[in-house]
Amino acid sequence: MKGKIVLAVIALLVIIQFFRIDKSHPPIDQKKDFITFTKAPAEIGTLVKNACYDCHSYETKYPWYFNVAPVSWLLKNHVNEGRRHVNFSLWRDYDKEKQAKRLDHCTEMINEGEMPLSAYVMMHSEADLSAAQKKELTDYFDSTKVNLIKQ
Numbered sequence: 318m319k320g321k322i323v324l325a326v327i328a329l330l331v332i333i334q335f336f337r338i339d340k341s342h343p344p345i346d347q348k349k350d351f352i353t354f355t356k357a358p359a360e361i362g363t364l365v366k367n368a369c370y371d372c373h374s375y376e377t378k379y380p381w382y383f384n385v386a387p388v389s390w391l392l393k394n395h396v397n398e399g400r401r402h403v404n405f406s407l408w409r410d411y412d413k414e415k416q417a418k419r420l421d422h423c424t425e426m427i428n429e430g431e432m433p434l435s436a437y438v439m440m441h442s443e444a445d446l447s448a449a450q451k452k453e454l455t456d457y458f459d460s461t462k463v464n465l466i467k468q
Contacts, residue, residue: 333386338393340383342375343406350374351405361457364450365405367443368433369423372399375406380440395434413465420462424455 347353351374352362370376377396383389403419411419426432428451433444446454 336386336390338383338386338389340377340379342377345375345406349407349409351408354409355461357457361454364446364454367441368446368454370405371441371444372396372434372437373403373405374400375404382440417462417465420458420465424458427451427455 351357352365357365366376371378372395383392403423408416423432427446433441433446438445
């Protein structure tokens with residue numbers, strides 16, 4: 318009986334590998350991108366790309382483990398959810414009020430240690446921001462918000 322259960326589980330794991338996630342990206346218009354649109358300094362651009370863009374843009378890089386179901390389904394859901402909260406690839410499409418709210422939210426999530434997700438940082442060491450890098454990033458978000466209000 319135990320052997321049949323093990324075989325059934327293995328068979329199920331093999332079968333679900335045929336149900337792939339969509340890893341295609343919509344076309345990216347760099348004029349709409351956060352880094353381009355805000356004219357972010359290179360250091361800020363690197364920090365945002367390393368810590369945020371995989372889940373919060375159309376520039377997601379899909380590592381090998383995105384090919385293994387059901388892990389791929391769970392991670393794709395995280396990416397979709399992240400893009401719903403803020404999509405840096407569509408930054409220019411947000412009105413100023415929405416941009417300001419997104420910047421506030423980004424600052425809050427970083428300051429509370431919720432972003433980048435600790436599980437993401439475990440697999441992506443480049444996203445492990447030091448306290449100084451977090452401050453640099455949140456200061457940039459805050460100054461960008463102030464500039465929005467002035468406009």
